Amino acid sequence: MxxxxxxxxxxxxxxxxxxxxxxxxxxxxxxxxxxxxxxxxxxxxxxxxxxxxxxxxxxxxxxxxxxLRSMTIAGKKMSAIDGTVRYEFKTRDNLSVFAVFLPTRDRRTVCISSQVGCPIQCRFCASGAVKMKRNLTRGEIVEQVLALSKDTGQRITGVLFMGMGEPLLNYNAVVSSVRSLTDFHQFGIGRRHITLSTVGIVPLIRRLAEEQLGVRLALSLHAPDDDVRRTLISERVVPFRIVDILEAGLFYSRKNKTRLTLEYIVFDGVNDDMKTMKSFVDLIARHVHPTDLLQVNLIAYNDTVHDSMHMEGSKTRLRLAPPRRETMEHIKNFLIKRDILAIIREPKGADIEAACGQLGF
Ligand code: SF4
Structure with a gap:
């Protein structure tokens, strides 16, 4: 022994x-x-x-x-709808971290966490309702990929940094883990199959651009207008204007020659009317060059029970509700007609609280 x-x-x-x-x-x-x-x-x-x-x-x-292993699998739920598996891990200091396995016909992608809890507290997000405890280490981040690969018996071919936490606020550990994920001698996952999603920490997006990681960046924008965005994401925590976030994202995608994704969670009566969508198109037209690679991911809001726990001190207490299916289609067609690549990102694992914005307790 x-x-x-x-x-x-x-x-x-x-x-x-x-x-x-x-x-x-x-x-x-x-x-x-x-x-x-x-x-x-x-x-x-x-x-x-x-x-x-x-x-x-x-x-x-x-x-x-x-x-070699620091976390244990404390819970596992599989979706009866689409094979998505939601994992809960326990860290050595007994904290809960979530990751999701998202199989499709030709890819095995995992969505992983970068922090325990999240300091941003977006109003629509269950992770944001979990008090920020600490950053995950570089090892704990890559361990999620190893653990899901081992448990599912599948080689992981894509990684989304879209679980708990704002990846850029755990900058060094996230950059180090991305280097491991893309390194041919380690995980060897294609750069274009890794997406880092940020709420828009402008100086850190610009710093990340210089790292030349070559992975895709997604901006959680959700609105063309700062007033509407403030009702969803506290400006106390993220004090950046939408135009500056978009410009930083474009700077990143030009430097790394990658497509920039704008994530737009659609809420009924908040950001789904045609006036708002026209402003969104104008915003894109003003800043995006014809040579830029851009995609808009439309995501129907997943109802979480945490809405009322957020936005302390917010003057706006709009109740958040999912949009109608026809509205999603209408918005998508509206964008496509204006030459903007737009897709509706279908929810995965909605029956097991593994869909976007549902990773929490
Ligand atoms: S959406 Fe992202 S940044 Fe916002 S609270 Fe959730 S995990 Fe944090």
Whole structure:
């Protein structure tokens, strides 16, 4: 039996570039680092003792100093409608984190969390109703992908940073995890199959653009007009104007040569009238160049029970309600007729509270 040291560390928190350093410091050849990366990220090993081509004393050393899994699956619900699976994990400090497996005919995508709770508290979002506890570490972020791959027995081919939390407010851990996800020797997931969704933290979008990650960016815009947006997302927490968010997003997509997605959750009577949609089209026409790649994802609001818990101090107490199906189609056609690529994103796992805005308690 392996003797453990008192303060073991979480191995997935070590950036793969740092693995070589620790292997050499432990008196082993540097080339072992690449073998270990293959075991941990490609073969998804969760116990060093199974790494058969690694010398026994190095396996023992790693087992004594590091652990490979930090979270446990505490709950799992599968949708009877579309095969979506919602997972609840427990962290080592006993906090709940959610992730969702979203299978389609040709892709196996996961939606993962970047924080425990969310400091933004969007009024329409169940995650926002969960008090912000802490950032997830880089290891805890990639562990969600490993855990869902292992539990479903499927290779993951796409990742959405759209679970709990605002990814850009956990900047370093998220960037580090994206580098692992796209690295050919680790997860090897295509850059265009990873989407990072942000509520619009302007300076951090611009900083992210310079990282050249090449992944897709989605802006949770939901309105063309700052007054309407303020009724959904507190300006106290996100004090940026829509035009500045859009310009930052376009800067990102031009730098990374990726399509920018504008997410537009449609609420009955709040942002679904034709006057609002005309303003939305005007906003796009004023800022988007003909060479820009842009897509609008229309998402029908999923009723959550958390609405009334949000927007403390808000002057507007509009009750949020899902739009009618015809309205969604009407908006989509309206945008398409004006040469804007628009799709209706169908809810996944709505029966198990795994759809957009429902990840919470
Ligand atoms: S929509 Fe995103 S940013 Fe807003 S509360 Fe939910 S998780 Fe946080």
């Amino acid at each position: 392996t003797k453990e040291t008192g303060a073991k560390k979480f191995f997935l928190d070590i950036e793969p570039d740092g693995i070589e350093k620790l292997i050499v410091a432990a008196g082993h050849d540097a080339y072992r680092a690449a073998q270990i990366v293959t075991w941990v990220y490609q073969k998804q090993c969760d116990d060093f003792s199974t790494c058969t081509n690694i010398p026994a004393d190095l396996r023992t050393y790693l087992s004594q100093h590091y652990y």
